[in-house]
Amino acid sequence: MTQAVPPIGGLGSTGSASWFRRVDFTSAVWVIVLVLLVLLVVLPIYFLFQESFLRDIDDVWQFSFGNYVEAFSDPIYYGPIATTFVISLFAGVFSLIIGAGMAWCVSRTDMPYTGLVRNSVLAAFVTPPFLGAIAWILLAGPRAGWLNVLFRWITGLSQDFSLFNIFSLPGVIFAITLYTFPLVFIVVLAGLNNISSDIEDAANIAGGGTFSTMINVTLPLVLPALFAGLILAVLEAMILFGIPAILAIPAGYHTMTTQLRQFMVSEDDMLGVAGAYAMPMLIAAIWLIWMRGKALGRRGYATVGGKGGVRRPQKLGSWRYPVFFLCLFPVICTLGLPYVALSATSIMKTLGGGFVWSNLTFEHYIFMINNDGVRESFFNTVGLALMAATGAATVASIASYIVQRKLVRGHSFMGFMATAPIGIPGIVLAVGLFAAYTKQPFVLYGTLWILFLAYLTKYLPLAYQTSNAALTSIHPELEECSRILGANRLQVFRDVTIPLFKAGLIASWILVFMPSLRELSASILLWTTDTKVISVVIIDLYEENLFGPISAIAVTLLVITLLAIAAGFRLVGKDFMKAG
Amino acid sequence: MKGRYLRFGIAGLAAAAMLMSIPASAAPDMRAAKKEGKILWYSSMSLPITQAVCKRFNAKKTGITCVAHRSGSGKLYRRYLQEAKGGIYKADVFHTSNLGHFLNMKSKKHLVKYVPTGTGNFNPKFKSDHGFWTIFRASMLVPFYNPKKVKASEAPKSWKDLIDPKWKGRIVHSHPSYSGFVTNGMINIVKLHGWEYYEKMAALKPKIMQSALAGIPIVATGEADIGAGTVLYGLFAAINKGEPLKIILPTEGVPLVTSPSGILSKAPHPNAARVFTDFMFSKDNMQFLADNFLHVGHPGVKYPKGLPALSDMKLMSISGKELKKKNKPTRKKFRKLFGV
Known part of the structure; x- marks a missing residue:
């Protein structure tokens, strides 16, 4: 057995290569990943449960159902549950329609400027939703919003009429949809790009038109990605904190997340009540994930075989430009208008002074540059995002590989673990982490590590869903082929799966990196003086009424994002974010 | 002659004992403070002013660096209690706008007595009779x-x-x-x-x-x-x-609304906290607050034009x-x- 295995193909049997081949680290890697997942996911949930049953009765902490009674007996706490349900349902469905439609146009049609549309959606994805919400107050506030002022100027109506009212339930759903549809777009795009055109060509040859091919062939093939996208959007809408905090509360609504935050900042210790209140969200999330698994069943959609395949765009004909403008519309609402509003505000001395020469200034940029807090938080944010993205992409790709290839018994449990955190609102996850890591011997509170754990856990499902969707479409026949030729699991993973899977890996890295730049709901509870991140700085400034500096930071963030996307293209080539 | 020395000695001892028994009014120990090198200030005052106070203190080059953590009163209180529950003590000086919280913290022994230097002739509304806090601004x-x-x-x-x-x-x-x-x-x-x-x-x-x-x-x-x-x-x-x-x-x-400031009993930098607190209540800094439209207890500051005086x-x-x-x-x- 000590004899070296004969070299495969062109590989030379150099020392390290042969050692790598001889020893199969497979099981060790599986165990490590499983333990990591359990620690990441189970620990905070365990502490959440524990807190939800602990209550301070006569200065002694003891087991009690009191937190549940308090959280679900007061009528004032029912409203937010219904509001959250309505918001996530509508925002999820709208996101699916917009995101999937745009993904199809970009991936499958000869629509012009697909690159522009795709990159704009990416930039939209990194725009912090709370910045969007702030911008939309300037744009669509019922009385002073610029769009409403314009509308009244055109129609000559009095001030009691407004076209848009962002401080309303539809307004909140609108704003949330703007920042959740990119999720659907990215997931569906990755799925679509993995289907070769052979199948669609076959449909075309058999006499199917563009539309019937889309409905009858492309749609069923991309169904797993559509489901994944819808579920992501519904869950994201449910656990979003920034937009409801800025738009729903002024309108007189609480959602579950803003209600949770209210518990958390309450002067009394309401950690336990918050824990109890979070349970319906947790259950809803687990149910959604389970439903998704059930709906998809065991149907396989392996379309990337070893036989090549070309993607050919569907002809839109005279619809090319109308479709392009239709795709542009959501991007204008997400990026164009808000950044126009923020750019203008960033150089306005006073908000009430209007956009006139005498009211222009650069003082907000100077404030931003001279502010130590802002500078440090920029570094913290970028560092954290790099770490979280790398960590999550690694863990997620290994986990999804194990699940897809059914490598170990209980593999579906692993998949569940990797998706479960999506049902934990960031703010609740933060509570769990806080409870877990403020105790000896693991005092991570006050360091960037606790934020890293929060981001890693929070965005693991995003990375996992993407890896999974990408892996589903890579047929195991390619790996089996290498196995037959004598490579072990890890080698196959490294030499066959990863190269095929590279685009999926990059997509999941970016899917974690971008939202990490703007993470708010967990950070707002875990930040300390030395570990401030940019989103927390912005909320601070918002509460301080400093719209000017907020806008200056927003514009700077956008520039950084655009540079990062450009750099991505340089480094990875035009396949960057194309998945496949 | 001997008796006089003895009397001097006793008086001296008594004075020393008094100084030790009421560290509340003793001048801060500069050397120990420099050694600590840092002070973390939990403050609910608006961000630009909080940061400016810290910056002005750091500009004095005392060898102590002020770091500010600014948030709302309720949130700071919650944060402090949560940290204390986990046995984590980071903050040195605590300043918010909720007197009720300070009462709680005093009764739960989270605060130490310290009367900042030079606050003797402050407006009585800005002083406390027990010395656990002084009103920084109103x-x-x-x-x-x-x-x-x-x-x-x-x-x-x-x-x-x-x-x-x-x-x-x-x-x-x-x-x-x-x-x-x-x-x-x-x-x-x-x-x-x-x-x-x-x-x-x-x-x-x-x-x-x-x-x-x-x-x-x-x-x-x-x-x-x-x-x-x-x-x-x-x-x-x-x-x-x-x-x-x-x-x-x-x-x-x-x-x-009066906003107290106090030193935390578990402050990791107790001496630096005293030096910083003295700076907070110095005339120079009080004037700076007044320039930012805040009302303070110092009788000698000048308020900006148009700002109504407390007495008006x-x-x-x-x-x-x-x-x-x-x-x-x-x-x-x-x-x-x-x-x-």
């Missing part, structure tokens, strides 16, 4: 309006005027759960006009903001015409910048005890009435 909760939208003659003159039905959909109110100033003001107004006042206010469907200051941009842009109450110093800062805003000094009086206003104030008792019920009742 301000008032005041209504305001946008003169581009509302004529001065039509603007409200009193708290009662704010609940006139004509302001329906045109008014903004801040949430007491996030703002100590608003809670304080509400307790005062309820004492004056009863809860009926807030029932009528709720019927106006005001926009609800999450901090006292957050109402300012809403009125400045014209999204709302009047604000039901914001912090006077924040309002003056906005007016000073040129925002179209006007202050209202209600005829019934304005709620005075009809002030309403409530005791820390009352604040402590009514904090929670007030917030609960607000939620019932306004639905958020």
Whole structure:
């Protein structure tokens, strides 16, 4: 057995290569990943449960159902549950329609400027939703919003009429949809790009038109990605904190997340009540994930075989430009208008002074540059995002590989673990982490590590869903082929799966990196003086009424994002974010 | 002769003993403070002013670096208690706008006595008789309006005027759960006009903001015409910048909110905390606060033009005890009435 295995193909049997081949680290890697997942996911949930049953009765902490009674007996706490349900349902469905439609146009049609549309959606994805919400107050506030002022100027109506009212339930759903549809777009795009055109060509040859091919062939093939996208959007809408905090509360609504935050900042210790209140969200999330698994069943959609395949765009004909403008519309609402509003505000001395020469200034940029807090938080944010993205992409790709290839018994449990955190609102996850890591011997509170754990856990499902969707479409026949030729699991993973899977890996890295730049709901509870991140700085400034500096930071963030996307293209080539 | 020396000696010992028994008034130990090198300040004062105070202290090059952690009063209190529960003590100096919290912290032994140097001749309203804290600054909760939208003659003159039905959909109110100033003001107004006042206010469907200051941009842009109450110093800062805003000094009086500062008993940098506290209450720094439209206890500072003096206003104030008792019920009742 000590004899070296004969070299495969062109590989030379150099020392390290042969050692790598001889020893199969497979099981060790599986165990490590499983333990990591359990620690990441189970620990905070365990502490959440524990807190939800602990209550301070006569200065002694003891087991009690009191937190549940308090959280679900007061009528004032029912409203937010219904509001959250309505918001996530509508925002999820709208996101699916917009995101999937745009993904199809970009991936499958000869629509012009697909690159522009795709990159704009990416930039939209990194725009912090709370910045969007702030911008939309300037744009669509019922009385002073610029769009409403314009509308009244055109129609000559009095001030009691407004076209848009962002401080309303539809307004909140609108704003949330703007920042959740990119999720659907990215997931569906990755799925679509993995289907070769052979199948669609076959449909075309058999006499199917563009539309019937889309409905009858492309749609069923991309169904797993559509489901994944819808579920992501519904869950994201449910656990979003920034937009409801800025738009729903002024309108007189609480959602579950803003209600949770209210518990958390309450002067009394309401950690336990918050824990109890979070349970319906947790259950809803687990149910959604389970439903998704059930709906998809065991149907396989392996379309990337070893036989090549070309993607050919569907002809839109005279619809090319109308479709392009239709795709542009959501991007204008997400990026164009808000950044126009923020750019203008960033150089306005006073908000009430209007956009006139005498009211222009650069003082907000100077404030931003001279502010130590802002500078440090920029570094913290970028560092954290790099770490979280790398960590999550690694863990997620290994986990999804194990699940897809059914490598170990209980593999579906692993998949569940990797998706479960999506049902934990960031703010609740933060509570769990806080409870877990403020105790000896693991005092991570006050360091960037606790934020890293929060981001890693929070965005693991995003990375996992993407890896999974990408892996589903890579047929195991390619790996089996290498196995037959004598490579072990890890080698196959490294030499066959990863190269095929590279685009999926990059997509999941970016899917974690971008939202990490703007993470708010967990950070707002875990930040300390030395570990401030940019989103927390912005909320601070918002509460301080400093719209000017907020806008200056927003514009700077956008520039950084655009540079990062450009750099991505340089480094990875035009396949960057194309998945496949 | 011997007796005299002895008497001197005894007097000296007695003096030394006295100094040791009341470290509250002893000058801080500079050498120990320098060794600690750092002070972490939890402050609820608005971010630019908090940061500026720290910067000014650091510019003195005492060998101690001030780091500020700024947040709302309620959030700082919650954060401190949560950290303490986990056995983590990071903060040295604690400064918020909720006297009720300070009472709690004093009774739970989270604070140490320290009377900052030079505060002896301060306005008595700014001193405490037990020495666990001193009032660092004071301000008032005041209504305001946008003169581009509302004529001065039509603007409200009193708290009662704010609940006139004509302001329906045109008014903004801040949430007491996030703002100590608003809670304080509400307790005062309820004492004056009863809860009926807030029932009528709720019927106006005001926009609800999450901090006292957050109402300012809403009125400045014209999204709302009047604000039901914001912090006077924040309002003056906005007016000073040129925002179209006007202050209202209600005829019934304005709620005075005093913001204490104290040193934490588990402060990791106890000596540096004392040096910093002395700086906070120095005339130079007190003048700096006054320049930023805050009211302070130092008798020698000059206030900016147009800022009403404490003595010119009809002030309403409530005791820390009352604040402590009514904090929670007030917030609960607000939620019932306004639905958020």
